[in-house]
Amino acid sequence: MKRVDELPFLNFLSPEFQADPAPILGELRSHAPTLQTAIGGLVIDHGTVEALLALDGADHVRRRKLGSRAFTPRAVERLRRAMRSLTEELIDGFAGRGSCEFMAEFANHHPVQVICEMLGVPSGDHDDFARWNDQITWVLSFELANRLDEVRQGFEGLSSYIDDLIVERSVQPRDDLLSALILAEDGGDRLGPIELRSMIAGLLFAGYDTTRNQLGISLALFAEYPEQWARLAAEPELASRVVEESLRFLGAIAVAPRMAAEDMEIAGYHIPKRTLVSLGTAAANHDPAVYEEPQMFDISVEREPQLTFGGGPHYCLGASLARAEMQEALPIFARRMPDAKVGPDVAWRPRTGVFGPVTLPLSFTPKWD
Numbered sequence: 001m002k003r004v005d006e007l008p009f010l011n012f013l014s015p016e017f018q019a020d021p022a023p024i025l026g027e028l029r030s031h032a033p034t035l036q037t038a039i040g041g042l043v044i045d046h047g048t049v050e051a052l053l054a055l056d057g058a059d060h061v062r063r064r065k066l067g068s069r070a071f072t073p074r075a076v077e078r079l080r081r082a083m084r085s086l087t088e089e090l091i092d093g094f095a096g097r098g099s100c101e102f103m104a105e106f107a108n109h110h111p112v113q114v115i116c117e118m119l120g121v122p123s124g125d126h127d128d129f130a131r132w133n134d135q136i137t138w139v140l141s142f143e144l145a146n147r148l149d150e151v152r153q154g155f156e157g158l159s160s161y162i163d164d165l166i167v168e169r170s171v172q173p174r175d176d177l178l179s180a181l182i183l184a185e186d187g188g189d190r191l192g193p194i195e196l197r198s199m200i201a202g203l204l205f206a207g208y209d210t211t212r213n214q215l216g217i218s219l220a221l222f223a224e225y226p227e228q229w230a231r232l233a234a235e236p237e238l239a240s241r242v243v244e245e246s247l248r249f250l251g252a253i254a255v256a257p258r259m260a261a262e263d264m265e266i267a268g269y270h271i272p273k274r275t276l277v278s279l280g281t282a283a284a285n286h287d288p289a290v291y292e293e294p295q296m297f298d299i300s301v302e303r304e305p306q307l308t309f310g311g312g313p314h315y316c317l318g319a320s321l322a323r324a325e326m327q328e329a330l331p332i333f334a335r336r337m338p339d340a341k342v343g344p345d346v347a348w349r350p351r352t353g354v355f356g357p358v359t360l361p362l363s364f365t366p367k368w369d
Helices: 015-019 021-029 046-053 058-070 073-077 080-095 102-107 110-119 123-140 148-171 177-183 193-224 226-234 236-249 319-336
Strands: 034-037 040-043 099-101 256-259 264-266 269-271 276-279 357-359 361-363
Touching (some): 015 021, 046 276, 080 319, 099 102, 102 357, 110 123, 110 193, 110 319, 123 148, 123 193, 148 193, 177 193, 193 226
Antiparallel strands (some): 099 361, 264 269
16 A cells, blocks of 8 residues: 555645646646645545545534534525625625725625524624634634734634524524524434534634635636626526536635544555545546536536535535525626626635635626616
């Protein structure tokens, strides 16, 4: 059996990889389905990533089962009308001038308002939730060491608020997701206060930061592919396929980190216990063994399911919410901003955490109904 140090090495901090990882991964893929990096292994083969995503312990399955009893498709579906109304309202704020900074004027507002509405957080507190989440997301960045104070403030602010909200909803349940999570039970088993706090923080992260970045990515992609933008405007029923292709082609999350709980073998290589193994969902989404012409962004092609939301017990609990938000928003943008173009001052986050635009200036010819 081969050792990890015999794997091809990937420098994911190199300028070349940060600029465009596809050709580098494509070359390395021809040598091995798993790579070594400065912080551990990176699995890039679609089949192996999919199989490893399904592995987990019984405790996670228990929490996931209880959470799923509250976070149902019905809870998401009943918010779709509100999602559309909020999208139109936010676009109205900048449509008249034919330009916007998309992240500041739309993406930073829409997802957090939707997830807070779903949880039952009062509207006056939505901005606090957004700020705390912004601070917490640095835990997934290599800049964490320089952002510890911000992360601490975010965790303390969010934890304190959620704890108070849990106490309030425990006494007076309402028709919202938080109350449903508190009341969820399976044979007398319920989520404890720490588990509730952790699950709500996870839903906020999935429902806000990743979704806002994926929305920004999608707008930037369609500005590069105007013919597909026009097709979505003409055929809004393609929204579901559009969302899946955006998530496959360039996802806000590129890896799912895991720690080997015991010695194991991956694709013929020995992985020692406690080795960090990152499952390269982005790389797997471009595996030519699974996807025909994977480097082509094409909303007309029927493809295998993408892995950006994970899989198995770790499949993103907020996937249905993120999908619904994008499915409702993107056709409206295609209709009202038919010739959207990205300005010269676009700035991107590094590919070492949650990826997406920091700023995304857009210009367009307004189209009013």
